[in-house]
Amino acid sequence: MVKGVNFVGLRDVGDPVELAKFYSDGGADELVFLDITATPEDSATMTSVVADVADVLEIPFTWVAACARLKTPSESSNPAPIACR
Numbered sequence: 001m002v003k004g005v006n007f008v009g010l011r012d013v014g015d016p017v018e019l020a021k022f023y024s025d026g027g028a029d030e031l032v033f034l035d036i037t038a039t040p041e042d043s044a045t046m047t048s049v050v051a052d053v054a055d056v057l058e059i060p061f062t063w064v065a066a067c068a069r070l071k072t073p074s075e076s077s078n079p080a081p082i083a084c085r
Contacts, residue, residue: 020053030060033061035063
């Protein structure tokens with residue numbers, strides 16, 4: 001997980017799973033993650049991290065990633081109607 005302002009000066013601030021649990025235990029009622037590396041690095045959404053976060057949270061969370069290209073359901077193992085690559 002990184003922290004910065006306007007996506008400049010990003011610095012590593014820790015493990016997303018540990019931080020999710022920290023904020024949840026601290027009273028957060030919802031978390032939102034913005035996956036800013038998916039499009040510039042042409043990588044897929046970090047689905048293993050999303051699954052690990054889901055395992056430790058009892059509160060709702062949203063994982064947002066920009067899509068460089070949309071996949072149709074037949075191209076994706078994700079059951080959602082539209083999936084990012």
